[in-house]
Amino acid sequence: MGSFDRIVLGLYSFLLTIIIILSISFLSGWRYPVDLINLSGINQMQKETVAALLIILILAGIRLFFVSLKYQKAGKHAVVNDNALGEVRISLQAIEGLVEKKVLLMSGVRQAKPKIVAEPPGISLYMEIVVTPDINVPQISGLLQEQIKEYVFEVTGITVNNVKILVESFAVNKPRVE
Structure with a gap:
């Protein structure tokens, strides 16, 4: 509302x-x-x-x-497990944080802004990333899609239906090493 x-x-x-x-x-x-x-x-x-x-x-x-x-698209949670003791839910924001941390560990990725949408039987992920200019974009994006899908399922038990990646820009500045 x-x-x-x-x-x-x-x-x-x-x-x-x-x-x-x-x-x-x-x-x-x-x-x-x-x-x-x-x-x-x-x-x-x-x-x-x-x-x-x-x-x-x-x-x-x-x-x-x-x-x-009005029909509400998806709630702010994704159901993980429904058992005799109750229902276990993980917020979509928690999954976004999990995905962001995983993506930033990959070499060549400087920034990541994931957005998760709950869709029946799982979730879909839309991500904007900033990468270094020395990487192969098709290769890194395919690797990201596979690893994110496996990682989210492994940690949460939620099926990732699709992962869409938008390369927002190429980072020109090298990070300062202190």
Whole structure:
């Protein structure tokens, strides 16, 4: 849910709470809320304003209803093992950190930014890397794909469906040795 939807939800729930409180007070015998809602004593411009506000509330309610029904692609976790004692989950961020550490150990790779997407029966990995100009890109990318797929399965038990690599740039600067 985006920040716009959160703001709409907050305002909508606040106004709905006020309406519910006024309705409950009316049902308890307090007649002042009826006088507040009585539209016969207001002019045409005020009626249009009230009607506009009610339409906005209805539209906000419809939007929030459909946002709540929206299909969520994948959760923030990947299920690893489902047994009699419960469910074991590993966050996608943890897997990203694992992959990043493994990739940075390879010679010729300077930076790695993995992004993992949960897809049924496993995960897919999209990675942007920065490499040194003295390596063979097809060779290192094929090696990376194989090693990452095997390593993630070995450590987590999660199947990696595919590994897509984007060579973002070639690092020109040699690292300083201190």
